[in-house]
Amino acid sequence: MAKEWCKNEEYCGGCFYQKISYEEELKKKEEEIRSLFLPIVIGELPFEGILSSPQKEAYRNKMEFSFGDQEKDGPLCLGLHQKRSFFNILNTDDCRLPSPDMGKILTVSRNYFREKGISYFHKKRHEGYLRHLLLRRAEKTGEILVSLIHASWNPESAQTEESLLTGWCESLLQLEKEGSLEGHFAGILHTKNDSPADAVVNQGTEILYGKDFFYEELLGLRFKITPFSFFQTNSLGAEKLYEKIREYANLSDSAKDKPIIFDLYSGTGTITQLMSKVARDAYGVEIVDEAVRSAKENARENGIENCHFIAGDVLKVLEESAKREETKGENPEKEDDNGARNCNGELNFETTVLPTPDFIIVDPPRDGMHRKALDLIIRYGVERLIYVACKPKSLARDLEALQNAGYRVKKLCAVDLFPRTNNCEVVALLEKEES
Numbered sequence: 001m002a003k004e005w006c007k008n009e010e011y012c013g014g015c016f017y018q019k020i021s022y023e024e025e026l027k028k029k030e031e032e033i034r035s036l037f038l039p040i041v042i043g044e045l046p047f048e049g050i051l052s053s054p055q056k057e058a059y060r061n062k063m064e065f066s067f068g069d070q071e072k073d074g075p076l077c078l079g080l081h082q083k084r085s086f087f088n089i090l091n092t093d094d095c096r097l098p099s100p101d102m103g104k105i106l107t108v109s110r111n112y113f114r115e116k117g118i119s120y121f122h123k124k125r126h127e128g129y130l131r132h133l134l135l136r137r138a139e140k141t142g143e144i145l146v147s148l149i150h151a152s153w154n155p156e157s158a159q160t161e162e163s164l165l166t167g168w169c170e171s172l173l174q175l176e177k178e179g180s181l182e183g184h185f186a187g188i189l190h191t192k193n194d195s196p197a198d199a200v201v202n203q204g205t206e207i208l209y210g211k212d213f214f215y216e217e218l219l220g221l222r223f224k225i226t227p228f229s230f231f232q233t234n235s236l237g238a239e240k241l242y243e244k245i246r247e248y249a250n251l252s253d254s255a256k257d258k259p260i261i262f263d264l265y266s267g268t269g270t271i272t273q274l275m276s277k278v279a280r281d282a283y284g285v286e287i288v289d290e291a292v293r294s295a296k297e298n299a300r301e302n303g304i305e306n307c308h309f310i311a312g313d314v315l316k317v318l319e320e321s322a323k324r325e326e327t328k329g330e331n332p333e334k335e336d337d338n339g340a341r342n343c344n345g346e347l348n349f350e351t352t353v354l355p356t357p358d359f360i361i362v363d364p365p366r367d368g369m370h371r372k373a374l375d376l377i378i379r380y381g382v383e384r385l386i387y388v389a390c391k392p393k394s395l396a397r398d399l400e401a402l403q404n405a406g407y408r409v410k411k412l413c414a415v416d417l418f419p420r421t422n423n424c425e426v427v428a429l430l431e432k433e434e435s
Contacts (some may be wrong), residue, residue, distance in 0.1 A: 001183060005018040005019070005096065006018075006092075006094045006095060006096055007094055008079075008080075008091075008092055008094075008095075009015075011082050011090055012080055012082065012083060012090055012092065012095075013082075013083025013084070014080060014095075014097070014420075014421060015097070015420040015421065016420065016422040017335045017419075017420050017421070017422070017423050018420055021250070022052070022419065024109050025419070025420070026050050026052055026416060029050055029143040029414065029416065029422075029424050030414065031047055033047065033050065033392055033412075033414045033424070033426060034047055035390075036392055036393065036396055037396060037399075037409075037412060040396050040399055041399065041403075041409045041412070042403050042408060042409075043408060043409075045409075045412070046409060046411050046412055047249045047412045047413070047414075048409055048411065048413040049411065049413070049414070050413070050414035050415070050416055050424065051240050051241075051244065051413065051414070051415045051416065052152065052416055053234060053236070053237040053240075053416045053418075053419045054236040054237060054239075054240070055234070055236055055237070055419070056235070056419045056420070057096045057097070057101065057420075058096065058097070058098060058099050059097065059098075059139075059233075059234045059235075059236065059237065059419065060099075060233050060234065060242065061098075061099075061136060061137050061138060061139055061216070061231070061233055061234070061235050061264065062134075062135070062136045062137075062231070062233045062351075063095075063097075063102055063134075063135045064132055064134050064135075065078055065079055065080065065106060065132060065134075065135070066078070066080070066081060066089050066131070066132055066133075066198075067078070067089065067113075067120035067121070067130035067131060067132065067133070067335075068087065068088070068089030068120050069088075069089060069120070069427075070082070070088050070089060070090060070091075071088070072154065074338075075114060076108060076110060076113060076114045076118075076119075076120060076130075077089040077090065077091050078106055078110040078113075078133060078431045079091045079092030079093070079095070079106065080092045080095070080113055083169050086123075086198075087123065088150070090427060091106075091110065093106050093107045096420075097420065097421075098135070098137070098181075099182065099183065100182070101135050101137060101144060101181045101182055101183050102135045102137065104175055104180055105135060105144075105146060105172060105175065105183065106133065106135075107135055108171050108174075108175060109148075109168065109170060109171075109172070111128035112167065112168050112170070112171045113130055116159070116164060116167075118130055118164065121150075121151050123198055126151075126411075127154075128151065129150050129151055129153065129154070130148075130150055131149045131150055131151060131193055131200075132148075132149035132200050133146070133147075133148060133149070134146070134147040134148075134149060134191070134200055136225065136227070136229060137183055138183075138212065138214055138215060138216040138217075138219075138235070139216065139235035139236060140216055140217040141214065141215050141216060142182065142183035142184060142218065142233065143183065143185075143214035143215060143216075144181070144183045144184065144185050144186060144214070145185075145186050145187050145189070145212075145213070145214045145225075145227060146172065146185070146187070146188050146189065147188075147189040147190060147191045147205065147227050148165070148168065148189070148190045148191065149190075149191045149193050149200050150190060150191070150192065150336070151190065151193065151194055151263065152194055152197070153194070154263070155269060165190055165208055166208070168208075169188045169208040169209050172185065172188055173185065173188075173209065176291050178207065184327055185209065185210055186211060186213070186214035186215075187207060187209060187210035187211045187212050187213070187214065188207075188208045188209040188210060189205050189207055189208060189209060189212055189346045189371070190205070190206055190229060191204065191205040191206075191227070192204045192205075197356060200228070202227070202228050205227060212226060212227060213225060213226045213227075213294070216231065216235055218235065218238060218239055218242065218270060218274075218335045219239055219242060219243070219274060219296075220297070221270075221273055221302050222301060222302060223268055223269075223270060223294075223298050224268070224294045224297050224298050224301070225294065226268075226290050226291070226294050227290075227410045228288065228290055228291075228326040229267065229268050229288055229290050229291035229294050229409075230267035230268065230286075230291055231268055231270070232270070232417065233417070233418075234417040234418065237416065237417040237425075238270075238413065238417065241270065241388070241415045241416055241417065241425055241427065242270065242274050244415060245271060245274075245275075245277070245361065245386055245388065245426050245427060246274065246278075248386055248411055248427065248429040249275065249278065249359065249361075249386065251265055251275075251278035251279075251359070252278060253277040253278050254280070256352060257280075258278060258279055258280040259278075259279060259280060259358030259359045260279065260281050260282075260283070260355050260356070260357050260358050260359070261278075261279040261281070261282045261283070261357065261358070261359045261360070261361065262281055262282075262283050262285070262354075262359070262360045262361065262372075263274050263275065263282060263283065263285070263361050263363070264284075264285050264314050264360065264361070264362045264363070264364070264377070265285070265286065265287075265314060265362060265363045265364045266284030266285055266286045266291075266295065266309065266363070267286055267288075267291050267295075267363070267366065268291050268294045268295050268298060269284045269286075269291075269292075269295030269296075269298055269299060269307060269309055269323075270296065271284075271361055271363060271388075272284035272299075272307050272309070273295075273298060273299055273302060273304050273307055275361070276299075276304045276306055276307050279306060279359075280306065281306045281307075281308060281355070282306060282307045282308070283307075283308050283309075283310065283354060283355075284307065284308070284309045284310070285310045285312065285314050285317050286309065286310075286311065287308075287311070287312060287313045288311075289311045290309075292309045292310070292311040295307075295309045296309050305419060310354075313371045314364075314370075314373050315372055315373040315376070318354075318373060318376040318377070319372075319376065321353055321354040322376065322379075323345070324353045332354075334353075356380065357380055357382055358382060358383075359382060359384060359385065360377060360380065360382050360385040360386070360406070361385070361386045361388065362377065362385070362386070362388065363388040363389050364389070364394070365390075366390055366391040366394065367391070367394055368389070368394030368397060368398050369394075369398055370389070370396065371401065373403050374398055374402070375401070377404045378402065378407075381432065382432070383431060383432050384429065384430065384431050384432070385407070385429075385430050386427060386428065386430070387402075387427070387428045387430065388425065388426075388427050389425065389426045389427075389428070390413075390417075390423070390425055391423070392424070392426045395426055395428060401428060405432075405435075406432050406433050407430040407431065407432050408429045408430065408432075408433055409428050409429070409430055410429045410430065411428065411429040412426065412427075412428045412429075413426070413427055413428075414426050415427065
């Protein structure tokens, strides 16, 4: 390994394991997972170890970079936060986690806005224009989606916002014309965000060039991805994860009695669609409307007809479904034969009565599931369920309620979707013991 990982190796803090070999990193992660679950799991720990990432570098297909400065009143910077600092921003053009294409786009964007004298958004004063740069790049197709996240325009020079953004767009396209990029632009966008929070918030997105989506391919399926929808950040590693989910599900596409499958926190419907061959019907529930729209389009483009997607918070969807199940039949004009659709044929959590699932897959956010949502899932009493955790500690916490309800961990595997960081994904198969 090179002596210097990157120019910010002492300041960034993102690459936790940059100074050791990848093999040693995997051993440490495996030991951490084992020590986390050993005192929690009832019975023998069925830990299968950790699956390595196909790519150790340049694997991230999504990055959110911030505008700011590294020192007070210093030159404009664009990159990642300095460790243990809320304000200082590092120029991270040579970051080794995303594709080198992203570093080139960072350099051009920073230089362009620095030359134009455009200021970044100050977190305390809530003044300035530039906030974040969102970059997404598909591993299989090479398509790149860029969105400049900015506050409302307050003239900082004689130029207009339109001319400023047009010039920025042209500077990026020049990279492609020169042959400097391995990939190619699917779309260049700009997004308004006047939220006081230091986060990427979409308050309106407009297209400067191309389209507001791109495509990625996983395990023979094609997925449309929009700027703010969830998709695993390591495409090749995600294929390993999804293969492990299918292995744990152990369902046959030739079975006569196929199960009804729930995919909760479904994002753009990746797992839902990958499980569709072994399901009678698969239902995906996701809170981000944009992701649900993409999931529906993905299913149509992949020729999948037995996937159904609901936009809504998992807790609210399950609560409303349970309430409507109790009053089912009182308002028949809003139900069809199975009560799963409203009179317009659309799935909506306020009118939907979900069928009883035979198999459940959950892939919640980092903080895990709301306890009430977990209780509603337990009430279904499915014999088997799969829990996918991007934060192993969240699974460890939720296991208490699941084990108290009679579920036991039958298989557990870690998948390294985040090389060089101190994070990894965990997938667990749980089965309900007979009482």
